[in-house]
Amino acid sequence: MDVATIGIRDLRNGLSRHLADVREGTEITVTDHGTPIARIIPIGRESGLEKLIRAGLVTMPTGPRHPLPEPIKTSGTVSDLIADQRR
Template structure:
């Protein structure tokens, strides 16, 4: 897959042309003052995680995260609470 880096202004000024490049398979990295801020990839290309899963280097979670515990009602500062727990 080809890749290219473009600034925000260049993307805005030639949006149709750049989207045609993406449609043709080019991955665009968008920069703001030289710093990457976004990536535009063709639909159907794997994300980094999808590629790792397909290669067998990562696995997706088997179940949802466990529910968070109920908040504890307490008075005082966090420092005081921690000090009480250490006694």
């Protein structure tokens, strides 16, 4: 498996060439100012999550997400609340 890292500008300027590389099996990591932001992989290749699911280490959720609880209203900072809990 070939892996390439390219910046956004290089991807934009050579999109057809880079997509041809992906079609041939290359995995491309796209960076923005040196920080990885996206990965382009060939269709049909398993993602990390798909590998974990196949191995039985992860299961996908079967129902809807539960609603978040109502926020707690308080005066003071989180640090104050933690300090109070420690006393």
